[in-house]
Structure formats: C-alpha cells, structure tokens
Amino acid sequence: MSGAFVFGWGASAATGRWRANRAQCWPVSETGRRCSGQRHSGWAPPLTFASARFHRRPRSRTLSRSVSSSMRMAAEFDYDLVIIGAGVGGHGAALHAHNKGLKTAVLTGKDPGGTCVNRGCVPSKALLAAAGRVRDLRAADRMRAMGISIDGRVHYDRQAVSNHANGLASRVRGNLVNSLKALGVDVIEARGRLLSPRAVQLVDGRTASGATEITARDVILATGSVPSIPPGIRTDGETVFTSDEALRLDWVPDWVAIVGSGYIGLEFSDVYTALGSQVTFIEAAPRLMPALDAEIARIAERLLIAPRSIDYHTGVFASKIVPGVAGKAPVRIEVVHAESKQLVDTLEVDAALIATGRRPYTEGLAIEAMGVELLRGGFVPTDEHMRVLHKSGQPIEHLWCIGDANGKMMLAHAASAQGVSVVEHLSGNSEYRLNHQAIPAACFTHPEISMVGDTEQQAQERAKADGFELGKAVGHFRANSKALAENEAEGIAKVLYRKDSGQLLGVHIVGLHAADLIHEAANAMSAGIPVHQLAFAVHTHPTLSEVMDEAFKAAAGMAAH
Numbered sequence: 001m002s003g004a005f006v007f008g009w010g011a012s013a014a015t016g017r018w019r020a021n022r023a024q025c026w027p028v029s030e031t032g033r034r035c036s037g038q039r040h041s042g043w044a045p046p047l048t049f050a051s052a053r054f055h056r057r058p059r060s061r062t063l064s065r066s067v068s069s070s071m072r073m074a075a076e077f078d079y080d081l082v083i084i085g086a087g088v089g090g091h092g093a094a095l096h097a098h099n100k101g102l103k104t105a106v107l108t109g110k111d112p113g114g115t116c117v118n119r120g121c122v123p124s125k126a127l128l129a130a131a132g133r134v135r136d137l138r139a140a141d142r143m144r145a146m147g148i149s150i151d152g153r154v155h156y157d158r159q160a161v162s163n164h165a166n167g168l169a170s171r172v173r174g175n176l177v178n179s180l181k182a183l184g185v186d187v188i189e190a191r192g193r194l195l196s197p198r199a200v201q202l203v204d205g206r207t208a209s210g211a212t213e214i215t216a217r218d219v220i221l222a223t224g225s226v227p228s229i230p231p232g233i234r235t236d237g238e239t240v241f242t243s244d245e246a247l248r249l250d251w252v253p254d255w256v257a258i259v260g261s262g263y264i265g266l267e268f269s270d271v272y273t274a275l276g277s278q279v280t281f282i283e284a285a286p287r288l289m290p291a292l293d294a295e296i297a298r299i300a301e302r303l304l305i306a307p308r309s310i311d312y313h314t315g316v317f318a319s320k321i322v323p324g325v326a327g328k329a330p331v332r333i334e335v336v337h338a339e340s341k342q343l344v345d346t347l348e349v350d351a352a353l354i355a356t357g358r359r360p361y362t363e364g365l366a367i368e369a370m371g372v373e374l375l376r377g378g379f380v381p382t383d384e385h386m387r388v389l390h391k392s393g394q395p396i397e398h399l400w401c402i403g404d405a406n407g408k409m410m411l412a413h414a415a416s417a418q419g420v421s422v423v424e425h426l427s428g429n430s431e432y433r434l435n436h437q438a439i440p441a442a443c444f445t446h447p448e449i450s451m452v453g454d455t456e457q458q459a460q461e462r463a464k465a466d467g468f469e470l471g472k473a474v475g476h477f478r479a480n481s482k483a484l485a486e487n488e489a490e491g492i493a494k495v496l497y498r499k500d501s502g503q504l505l506g507v508h509i510v511g512l513h514a515a516d517l518i519h520e521a522a523n524a525m526s527a528g529i530p531v532h533q534l535a536f537a538v539h540t541h542p543t544l545s546e547v548m549d550e551a552f553k554a555a556a557g558m559a560a561h
Contacts, residue, residue, distance in 0.1 A: 078214045079105045081426065082200055083419075084192035084365070085222030087114020088121075088412040089403035091176055093220055093419025098183045100427045105186040105214065110204065112187070113173040114224050115358075115404070116412040119244045122172050124267055125444055126165035127249065130156070131274035132446045138274075142487055156275065162249040194219070194366045197388075197399035203364065218398045218426055220419065221380065221388070223365065225358040225404035233259070233354055236323040239331050240352045243268070251326065253277055253350035257333055259318045261288045263443045265355035266304065270445040273308045280349065281305075281312035284338050288312060293455040293508045295494065300510050303490055304445055316344055321352055360405040370396060379407035384433060386422050414439050438526035442515035447491055450518035453506030453525055459496045462505065471499040471531075475551035475560070477511040481542035488512045495521070495531065495551040502530030502555075513544055520548055531555040 080102035083090045090106055097104040116122060137143070137154040180187050190205025197219060202212045227242035229235060237245045243264050255278045258265045266289065269279045281288060288305065289297040305312070313335060320334040330348035337344050360378045367380065373391035375381050380401040382388055387395035400422045403415030414436065421434040440452040454462060456472065463470040475493040477483040483491075491511025497504050507521035524534055535556035539549040550560035 077217050079103050079216040081218050081220065082214060082216035083220045083222055085109060085114065085224060086112045087222060087224050088116045089415025089419050090222035092416030093222065093402065093423055094180055094185050096420045096423040098185055100423055105188055106180060107188050107190050107192045109191045110189055112177045117172050117176060118169055119247055121412050123165040123169045123247045126168045127161065127271050128267060128444050130161045130164055131271040135274040135446060146487055158249060158252055165247060191364060193364055194370055197370060197396050218400065220422055221365065221401040221405055222403050223361050223405050225410065226361050228357045228359040229354055230356055232319050233321040234323060235354065239326055240321055240323040242354050246353050255349045257282055257347060257349045257352045258355055259352060260355040262291065262355060262357065266443055266445050268353055268355065269310060273310060278309040282316060282318045282335060283312060283314045284317055286315050288314060293451065295456060296449060296508045296510050299491065300449055303447060358404060358410060360407060362405060370399065377407065380405050382406045385425050386418050409436050409439060411441055435526055438522055440518045440522040442518065444515060447488065447511050448514040449510045450514040451508045452518055452522040453504065454496060455506060456496055459505045469499040471497045471555055473551045473555035475547040477547055479550065480544060480547050482544050483512055486512060493547045493551045495555050497531045497555055502532045504531055517544060517548055
C-alpha cells in the first residue's frame with residue numbers, strides 16, 4: 001500500500017526498540033481491585049501493588065494539585081506525574097507540570113527528544129535549509145534578476161550537510177534534557193511498562209536510588225510513533241528506507257522513488273531534487289498531495305513538481321519493492337492499479353523512500369492489560385481530555401495519552417499542547433478543552449505550505465449541513481512588496497469563513513514563509529476573532545504578513561493598501 005498522508009513528523013518519543021509482534025507485552029495480573037479510600041466510576045483498574053500503597057484521602061476535583069497535592073503525595077506516591085516518553089509531547093507536559101508544582105518524572109525510553117528531535121522535525125529542517133541554499137544559488141535566472149551572478153558550479157559536501165543535520169539534532173536533544181533537569185524534573189533513562197494505571201515498571205533502567213518500579217498519582221503515555229511500512233515492501237535501510245534512515249543522508253541517489261506524497265515525501269523531494277536527484281512519486285490517491293486543500297495542491301504542483309526533475313504515478317500502489325545494491329543493482333518496484341490491482345509498471349530505480357505515514361508505538365507498554373482495546377491502526381483511544389478509554393468506553397482514571405500514540409493529530413506541537421491540556425486538567429482546570437481545529441500545520445518545502453482548519457471542500461460540506469453561506473477571500477504574494485523584493489512572488493493565502501458571523505473556518509497558504517504566516521490565522525481561530533475584526537488589524541509595511549491583511553480585508557469587503 002502507498003500514499004498514506006500524515007500531518008507531520010512524530011510528536012513524542014518512541015520508547016525503546018521497535019518490536020514487530022504487538023503481543024510481546026509483559027504479563028500483568030488480571031485481578032482487579034478497588035483501592036481503599038479511592039472512588040471509581042465503573043471499572044476498577046487491575047493493580048499489582050498492595051492496595052495500602054495507593055491509599056489516599058478523598059479529594060475535591062476542584063482543588064488545585066499545585067497547591068496541596070504535592071504535600072500529601074510523598075506518603076502515597078513516588079510522584080505526582082510520571083510521563084512515559086521524552087519527545088516534544090512529554091517535554092511540554094513536564095514543563096507545564098513543573099509550572100503547576102507537580103513532582104514529575106520523565107522516562108526517556110533511552111531516546112530523549114523522540115522522533116521530532118532525532119528523526120523528524122529538527123534534522124529534516126536542517127537538510128531543507130542546506131538544500132534550499134543550494135537551490136537558490138543554482139537559480140541563475142533568479143539571481144541575475146537581482147543583479148547577482150555566480151561564476152562556476154555550486155558544489156555541496158554531502159557529509160558536511162549530514163553533519164549539520166545530525167549536529168543540530170544532538171544540540172537540541174541536549175538542550176531538551178538539560179531544561180528538564182534544571183527544573184528538578186527527574187529524567188530516568190528507562191522504558192516504561194504499566195503495572196496499573198498508577199504504577200510503572202522501569203525496563204532497562206532504574207531510578208537514581210536504584211528502584212525499578214515507581215508510582216504516580218497520574219501517568220501520561222507519550223510514546224510517539226514509528227514509520228509505517230506497507231505489506232510487500234522490504235526495507236534494507238540503504239536502498240529501500242524510511243525517513244529515519246533518509247535523514248542520515250548516507251548518499252544521494254541519482255534516481256529515487258518516493259512512495260507517498262504527504263509532508264514527509266514532499267519535503268524529501270525538495271531535498272533530493274535540490275541536491276541533483278531525479279524523483280518519482282508513487283501515490284495511491286487520484287492526485288498528489290491528497291490531504292491538502294485541492295486548490296492549494298494544484299498551485300503546489302505547479303511550483304514544487306512541474307519545474308523540477310519529478311515525475312509521478314497516481315492511483316497506484318507499490319505492491320512489491322525489492323532492495324537493490326547501491327551502485328550495482330537497482331531497486332525493483334511493482335506498481336499496481338489502486339482499484340483493479342492489475343500490474344501497471346515495473347520500475348527500476350537507485351533507491352526508494354517509503355513515506356506512507358507513521359503508526360503509534362505502544363509495544364511493551366502492556367496497555368491492553370489495563371482493559372484497553374486499541375483502535376484501528378493501533379492508536380490508543382482517548383476522550384477530549386486525553387484520558388485513556390477502557391474497552392467499555394469509560395475513561396480509566398489517572399491514565400492519559402498524548403501525541404502520535406492517540407492519533408488525534410500527529411504533529412509535535414499538537415502533542416505538546418495535549419500535554420499542557422492534561423496538566424491543566426490535573427491542576428483543577430477541568431473546563432479547559434484543546435481546540436484541535438485551531439492547530440496549524442506546515443510543510444517546509446520551497447516555497448512552504450501551511451494550513452489551519454477546514455479545507456474548502458470540508459467547509460462547503462459544513463456550510464451545506466449547517467445552512468450558512470460560505471465566504472472565501474484570497475491574498476496574493478504577487479501583490480506583496482516584500483515578496484516582489486525577494487523575487488519570490490508566487491502563491492496565495494486563502495481564507496474561508498462564515499458570511500453571517502465572520503467565523504474563520506480555515507486558512508491555507510502556499511508561498512514564501514507560509515509556515516510563519518499561518519499563526520495569525522490560527523491564533524484568531526483559537527480566540528474566536530471574526531474576520532471583520534481581523535480586517536482592522538495593522539500590519540507592518542512592507543512585510544509578507546500583508547498577504548494575510550489583503551485576504552482579511554477582502555473578506556470584510558475592504559480594499560487592501
């Protein structure tokens with residue numbers, strides 16, 4: 001299977017090495033019991049420690065733990081909060097827990113920083129930055145238009161580019177761990193296995209005092225995700241590989257097939273073509289970039305695909321991929337029709353990148369022993385507060401899950417926001433709800449793509465269902481002085497809104513620094529600011545932000561400067 005689209009790089013740490021067999025969980029007692037002095041609604045979680053160890057006085061749900069719980073916690077639990085996973089999600093939760101006065105421990109799974117820092121957001125942006133410089137310097141016509149000429153060829157050092165990416169990851173990883181330790185958060189180099197919703201066994205590690213089991217008033221699962229490899233595809237990490245291996249930039253193939261045209265596939269096509277590779281996309285959907293707004297995808301294809309050494313097959317699967325030998329034997333790819341499954345073509349390329357999405361990493365957690373039935377794809381079921389749900393549909397008290405593992409929104413910053421929302425709930429703010437609709441996303445190609453909220457098709461469906469008229473307004477980079485000065489005036493910002501109330505429903509941008517421009521719209525959506533108020537906001541001139549100003553003013557029936 002191919003072409004699965006993911007919103008972005010993984011959100012939190014994959015705790016430990018991948019196990020192919022999900023059934024490899026350590027046994028946990030099936031005996032359930034009610035803790036003395038503890039109130040439960042419905043299901044009583046299975047415990048393996050003596051109930052006396054969990055005994056505590058009943059407490060008011062409105063009482064802030066940051067004020068009183070830590071004073072009582074020592075005699076009852078080792079920690080207020082234990083977080084299994086030290087990626088961006090676990091890190092964000094730990095920082096906010098410290099701010100709320102909660103005694104916190106983070107289990108790194110011996111992978112501090114998780115997917116984002118080590119194998120995703122951070123090193124990929126370093127590669128994209130280097131590749132972008134190469135592309136700019138090789139764009140002779142564009143340079144000449146700005147009065148710049150470059151004599152001779154533009155060269156790059158592959159190993160130095162790789163070192164730049166890996167060095168950045170190492171630096172950010174160290175900063176992440178040090179920031180937690182500096183605040184007094186216990187950082188434990190171990191993986192975690194649930195003994196109960198409030199007890200964790202440390203696997204391949206122990207606390208500073210030598211303990212191999214710890215207890216907590218609450219436990220957050222933040223174990224992240226791993227690359228998803230469809231059936232029939234065999235990887236060797238050298239000629240057929242995932243983004244994990246691609247980020248090492250061990251070599252630059254002359255011809256690379258990319259299976260899937262989501263964010264990861266698009267970003268690597270940007271890197272590879274800038275460094276001289278020919279790229280072939282293999283996409284299962286009828287069009288490239290299927291999860292993007294259709295209009296934005298058409299513009300992106302014109303800017304990112306058509307002018308580059310890229311061809312593509314859509315509506316097809318890579319049913320079988322056999323690794324080759326670098327420099328000696330090609331990678332063989334059998335391509336079949338997505339519906340008929342008939343063989344369409346057999347490709348022979350130098351390498352194949354499998355960018356068909358990611359799947360949750362929950363192996364070794366023993367979460368099924370807590371009465372949890374994983375969702376399709378292996379995601380952990382959670383409610384709007386990120387509480388883990390028992391197979392009965394009821395939340396399991398004191399057990400939470402954030403980030404890629406719950407599948408709500410597979411973005412690093414979404415995981416961090418979910419972690420903050422959990423800590424808010426633990427601290428007595430039970431009314432807080434994270435609005436996933438207002439969380440932006442971005443693809444860091446050249447030019448960039450960003451979005452928040454509904455696509456135009458989704459907004460049209462909502463308008464039809466709810467009986468309101470949909471408004472659409474557009475700002476153009478070609479009318480922006482800063483974009484013209486940069487000689488990068490391609491792209492648009494599209495605003496979708498309700499005509500009756502001005503409520504923002506979605507914003508989509510393709511163009512220079514789109515990833516930075518989207519936040520004005522995302523914050524406005526989060527705060528509930530209608531478009532006719534945004535139209536009166538003042539933007540610095542000349543800046544790219546005026547592209548947004550043009551769109552907001554157009555929505556309000558005003559003319560932009």
